[in-house]
Amino acid sequence: MGRRALGRELRRLREAKNMRQSEGGRVIGVSPQTIGRMEDGLPTKVSDLYINALCDAYDATTDERQVLLDLALEVRTTQKQGGGWWRAYADDVREGFDYYLGLEEAARQISVWKITILPGLLQTPEYRRAVEWTESPNLPTEQVEMRVAVAMRRQHRLTDPTFAADIALSEMALRDQIGGPAVMAAQLRRIDEISQLANISVRVVPFDAPRHLGSVTGSFTLLEFPKLPATGLIAPPVAFVEEYAGDLYLEREAEVKRYRDAFAEISRVALDHNESRQLILSIAKEYGE
Incomplete structure (x- = not known):
């Protein structure tokens, strides 16, 4: 989250100065692509030397400079701590999904709509295993079990009182027999248990519900975030749309x-x-x- 906030502030200052990424790159001796990575919140060097040089070039105020330096320190501190728990599973999760795991871990609230495949936060190990074998039947057993372990580790957030989830499920997701009847029976009983937690809401949209946009949008997750500890900035919400061929992360206010x-x-x-x-x-x- 610190990287994303740092990148947004750097882009805002550069654009306010009417400078291109290539011009920003020349200031600190890096390529335009590196500036792009910094502004997109992707892993790259964020030294105080770079930040101060860019602040000089962008005519940042004293307060703006301090915010950027605080964010850069937060990024470096997180790096030294090794990042989030999911880093240990980075080689085993689906490509790019570790980015979502970071967002989910940082979120204070999520709103989930699922048409098929129940959300990972609700899944039993048997259900998750059946999903993995369906999606990737040739995946090594060891990697399947690591992915199951990731799904179970994610569920620690359910008992965090600072986290809330509002989950809406299509009846289709309840009746799609992933893993067979016995797996589904246990899975639905598990959902009932989770739905009784004070910070978790699980509601079902039945087949006979009135017409609604959920039939058009497909499944999605909205993630909202708390203030960053170093600066008090609040990261804008993200709409995550999981697709078979690739995921979408939407941040524009209109989207x-x-x-x-x-x-x-x-x-x-x-x-x-x-x-x-x-x-x-x-x-x-x-x-x-």
């Missing part, structure tokens, strides 16, 4: 608003907490028969 509005409409047609529990448990019973 995020469209997904936020869609989630509000989906929430409007979803069953309430008790009705959702009844449906989830009734489907679990069907699987168990």
